[in-house]
Amino acid sequence: MAQDAEGHAAFSLATTASTLAKHRDDTAAHRRAGFSALSSNGDIWGRAGIGRSWLQSLVAASPVVLAPLASVSIFITLARFDGSLSEFAAAAAREGFWNLLALYGPKLTYKGLVAMVYWVGLQAVLYKYLPGETAVGQYTPAGYLLSYRINGLQAWIITHLLYAGLSFFGIIDPGFIPRNWSSLVAAMNLAGFVVSGLALVKAYVMPTHPEDRKFSGSSLYDFYMGIELNPRLGNGFDLKLFTNGRPGMMAWTLVDLSNMAYQYQKQGYIEPSLILMTILQTIYVLDFFVNESWYLRTIDIAHDHYGFYLAWGCFCFLPTTYTIQGQYMGLYPTSANSLYLGLVFAVGLAGYALFRSVNYQKDAVRMSGGKCLIWGKPAEYIVATYKTSDGKEHSSLLLCSGWWGFSRHANYVGDLFLSYSMCALVGSTNVVVWLYAFWMTVLLVHRCKRDEKRCSTKYGAAWGEYCKRVPWRFIPGIW
Ligand code: NDP
Numbered sequence: 001m002a003q004d005a006e007g008h009a010a011f012s013l014a015t016t017a018s019t020l021a022k023h024r025d026d027t028a029a030h031r032r033a034g035f036s037a038l039s040s041n042g043d044i045w046g047r048a049g050i051g052r053s054w055l056q057s058l059v060a061a062s063p064v065v066l067a068p069l070a071s072v073s074i075f076i077t078l079a080r081f082d083g084s085l086s087e088f089a090a091a092a093a094r095e096g097f098w099n100l101l102a103l104y105g106p107k108l109t110y111k112g113l114v115a116m117v118y119w120v121g122l123q124a125v126l127y128k129y130l131p132g133e134t135a136v137g138q139y140t141p142a143g144y145l146l147s148y149r150i151n152g153l154q155a156w157i158i159t160h161l162l163y164a165g166l167s168f169f170g171i172i173d174p175g176f177i178p179r180n181w182s183s184l185v186a187a188m189n190l191a192g193f194v195v196s197g198l199a200l201v202k203a204y205v206m207p208t209h210p211e212d213r214k215f216s217g218s219s220l221y222d223f224y225m226g227i228e229l230n231p232r233l234g235n236g237f238d239l240k241l242f243t244n245g246r247p248g249m250m251a252w253t254l255v256d257l258s259n260m261a262y263q264y265q266k267q268g269y270i271e272p273s274l275i276l277m278t279i280l281q282t283i284y285v286l287d288f289f290v291n292e293s294w295y296l297r298t299i300d301i302a303h304d305h306y307g308f309y310l311a312w313g314c315f316c317f318l319p320t321t322y323t324i325q326g327q328y329m330g331l332y333p334t335s336a337n338s339l340y341l342g343l344v345f346a347v348g349l350a351g352y353a354l355f356r357s358v359n360y361q362k363d364a365v366r367m368s369g370g371k372c373l374i375w376g377k378p379a380e381y382i383v384a385t386y387k388t389s390d391g392k393e394h395s396s397l398l399l400c401s402g403w404w405g406f407s408r409h410a411n412y413v414g415d416l417f418l419s420y421s422m423c424a425l426v427g428s429t430n431v432v433v434w435l436y437a438f439w440m441t442v443l444l445v446h447r448c449k450r451d452e453k454r455c456s457t458k459y460g461a462a463w464g465e466y467c468k469r470v471p472w473r474f475i476p477g478i479w
Contacts, residue, residue: 112183192312226307248314336427351417
């Protein structure tokens with residue numbers, strides 16, 4: 001797809017046949033391109049390549065062991081220790097962590113495995129066969145511009161209607177998920193490891209875009225952070241978009257709703273806290289699917305490679321830890337007073353409004369080539385150039401007005417307000433119900449730092465100019 005020096009007028013969703021044909025030609029040419037991707041000042045941009053020591057790799061890849069242990073520890077804490085991490089820790093010290101794991105840890109069963117196979121199979125069929133408009137992502141470091149079929153919203157609706165329908169006709173128990181959580185957690189862990197292993201093998205034996213692979217020199221680190229940027233099965237089945245959206249985000253609301261059903265079955269009514277929390281999380285998940293084409297231009301798709309971090313993360317970490325609040329309330333029904341719930345819910349909605357508004361502004365300026373109004377005034381932006389490894393020069397617009405003139409990541413601030421509200425709605429001081437918000441804080445601060453490094457290498461002086469104009473990362477005067 002052509003991209004003129006003026007910027008991104010050509011970035012409007014490439015749905016016409018002629019644009020897509022041109023895009024395919026470009027992509028074929030890029031297959032012959034070299035390996036590194038150059039910024040305007042000649043540096044490599046994209047994920048860091050070879051150069052880290054074995055110790056750095058070991059530390060960086062430690063979540064391969066620690067994250068699954070954390071996920072099963074959380075499971076045991078919720079199931080056996082009333083959601084008290086301190087009681088879990090005391091028991092682990094007394095009886096030994098591995099003994100606790102053997103006694104109370106998730107147990108893989110045939111039922112859990114079958115449920116997992118059906119779940120992933122259903123999502124794969126919906127992803128592949130549901131119709132949808134075509135959208136394009138960002139230029140990759142090697143110069144590919146990939147197209148994607150956007151059908152996540154339809155898949156979300158069908159999945160949830162199917163669950164409701166099967167429950168209504170008594171074919172499945174609406175509280176199936178919490179009732180079989182042990183075997184599902186085990187199956188999700190297993191699936192995450194299997195898919196991560198297959199991704200590693202695929203990257204070596206049948207890579208989709210060889211020039212966009214990154215090798216760190218450490219197989220462990222490569223397993224963790226991934227080698228391929230956009231692995232695909234055949235032409236259209238994009239493993240990264242599928243994994244992040246379908247077994248990951250799609251499961252989130254289903255787990256919440258099933259916990260609601262479970263709570264109802266147990267006590268005959270649903271606590272307002274659980275209803276409000278589920279509303280906030282449903283808004284967040286639906287936002288993802290309604291704006292699925294926007295997601296193609298975020299860091300997950302444009303920058304992160306496909307390995308354990310994304311694959312296990314979306315097959316297991318997301319469905320098991322992003323849903324802790326729902327799991328907790330399903331097991332231990334509780335509700336704070338209405339005033340507290342109303343205030344926290346309002347803060348959550350405000351956080352979501354900020355999150356959406358910031359993300360919208362960035363997409364609006366990029367999709368319109370800068371010809372849009374931000375807060376009622378013409379958008380102000382810097383034209384930043386960069387090169388892909390085929391030597392072609394491209395340009396991006398860095399928005400400097402609206403929220404993007406307020407701070408460089410106001411969208412993360414909105415997300416954090418929302419995350420803390422989701423946890424606060426539970427109304428508990430148990431640390432376990434706050435883990436999602438703590439995780440998001442660490443994730444987004446870390447993400448902000450690594451994104452800045454990448455943008456600085458990609459755009460050189462133009463990024464420096466943007467940082468001068470907008471010196472604050474999250475909140476002016478604070479950070
Ligand atoms: P952004 O959507 O902020 O994307 C960052 C990228 O945008 C940069 O790499 C750069 O990419 C481009 N960019 C940077 N500055 C500007 C600017 N001034 N104008 C225009 N483009 C700019 O971040 P993420 O992809 O991390 O997150 C997207 C959303 O998803 C966020 O709201 C975040 O909170 C949320 N999120 C949620 C997670 C969860 O687990 N719940 C996990 C991660 C994110 P380039 O120039 O190369 O296009």
